[in-house]
Amino acid sequence: MFLRSIKLAAVSVAIASSTSVLQAKELIFNNFFPPSHFIHGVMNEWISDVAEATDGRVTFIVPAGTLAPPPQQLSAVKSGIADVAMTANIFIQKQVPVLSYSSLPFLVSNAEAASVANWRTYEKFLANKAPLKKYGVEMLSVFNYSGGNLYGLEDKPIETIEELKSKRLWALPGYTANNIKNIGVSPVTGPAVKVSEVVSKGVVDAFYGISYESVTDFKASPYTKNIVQFPFAGTSTSFSLFINKRTWSKISEEDQMLIKQLSGEALSRKVGKAAANASLVALTAMELSGIKVIPGSQDLYQGLQHAAKPLFTDFVKKADKIGVNGNEMLNFFKSENAKETNNLSE
Known part of the structure; x- marks a missing residue:
């Protein structure tokens, strides 16, 4: 009877361990842009969509201020200071030059079109190369802002x-x-x-x-x-959105798939559309x-x-x-x- 109790206890521990990935996880999403910037609205919507799709198993908190300077977002996620962040690819151009293709001069006239094209290009040419893998992160999406003059x-x-x-x-x-x-x-x-x-x-x-x-x-x-x-x-500044690889591995495969469906091209298009709208509003105001x-x-x-x-x-x-x-x-x-x-x- 005593041995049976020990076995049952061991099974209970194993079950608890194996299902831990399904429990709610509040992740830190670092956003270095000021709160007034349009990207907060898009990312807050994405955060809500992920929480809803995963039935609250994957949720996020966004610190009131950035946890690292803009050029250090990749390092912050790699080291675990944050779980999720985005970086302008110009900040990691020396380490990962192939991610900046859509920022080369005189290619872009519309942020939404560029963002969608950016993701499709990444999927076709770079996804299997996993250019950020050695930096300890999993890529979630890429996108572009409106062009700079x-x-x-x-x-x-x-x-x-x-x-x-x-x-x-x-x-x-x-x-x-x-x-x-x-x-x-x-x-x-x-x-x-x-x-x-x-x-x-x-x-x-x-x-x-x-x-x-x-x-x-x-x-x-x-x-x-x-x-x-x-x-x-x-x-046209391009960005990468990524998650810490260790954090990603603790999320169930089911929830990983749900997050990917809300990321990738779907998020690229949303960011690009919001960027184009924000750019038009700003240009009109300046005029x-x-x-x-x-x-x-x-x-x-x-x-x-x-x-x-x-x-x-x-x-x-x-x-x-x-x-x-x-x-x-x-x-x-x-x-x-x-x-x-x-x-x-x-």
């Missing part, structure tokens, strides 16, 4: 490459900054959330590469006099405030495009190193992006 802090808009060369510039890190360096200028760089610290002090004459809503949300619009627009944006919006000159646009060519060549080489046909990958992204852009315009 050129913002002037002086009354006269910049019209030529020679004028651009004569200016003090702030540029988003990664491809945008490198594009500027290729015309012979060394820009000030830093996270978009810090841009107002530079422009408000008169350190630069212009800034380049962030989306319209970022200009307003990050308090740079009061100092902006004009916006030079290009047919395709100078860049109403008196900021002039002008089309970029052919000299300026073609000069920046020419300076961007080495970036594409370098990307293809780096993609080839991991066994991915870089040209084929970029052509696929362009094709899917064009297809989605046409669908949205119909």
Whole structure:
């Protein structure tokens, strides 16, 4: 009888252990954007959808302030400071260059189309490579924000490459900054959330590469006099959303599948659509405030495009190193992006 009791107790412990993955798990979702930024609305909806789909087995809390600086989101999740986070792929471009393909210059004109094309490209060319696996995370989705153009802090808009060369510039890190360096200028760089610290002090004459809503949300619009627009944006910041691998392994397969259904392309489209809407609202507000919006000159646009060519060549080489046909990958992204852009315009 005593032995039977011990056996029953052991079975009970085993059952409790094996079903622990089905119990409610409150995960930490770190969001480094300010609460007013549109991404909070999208991600809060995703959080609610995951909790509902899993019947409360997987829930999240979002800290009031970021647990790590914007460039350190991947490290924060890898180390377990947070369970889930997203990063601008420019922040991990040196470690994982292949994730930044959709941020290469002059590819994007619509955030929703780009986001969907981004996910489809990732699935086709990179998912089986699991580029973030060695960093201890599982990829959930990728997406893009609206494109970034050129913002002037002086009354006269910049019209030529020679004028651009004569200016003090702030540029988003990664491809945008490198594009500027290729015309012979060394820009000030830093996270978009810090841009107002530079422009408000008169350190630069212009800034380049962030989306319209970022200009307003990050308090740079009061100092902006004009916006030079290009047919395709100078860049479109791409993001990755990921979860700590250990945390992911503790979630049941059933709930993993439910989370994946709510992530991937579905979330890419939602973020892209929200980004496009937020960008339009911000642009309209800036125009109403008196900021002039002008089309970029052919000299300026073609000069920046020419300076961007080495970036594409370098990307293809780096993609080839991991066994991915870089040209084929970029052509696929362009094709899917064009297809989605046409669908949205119909």
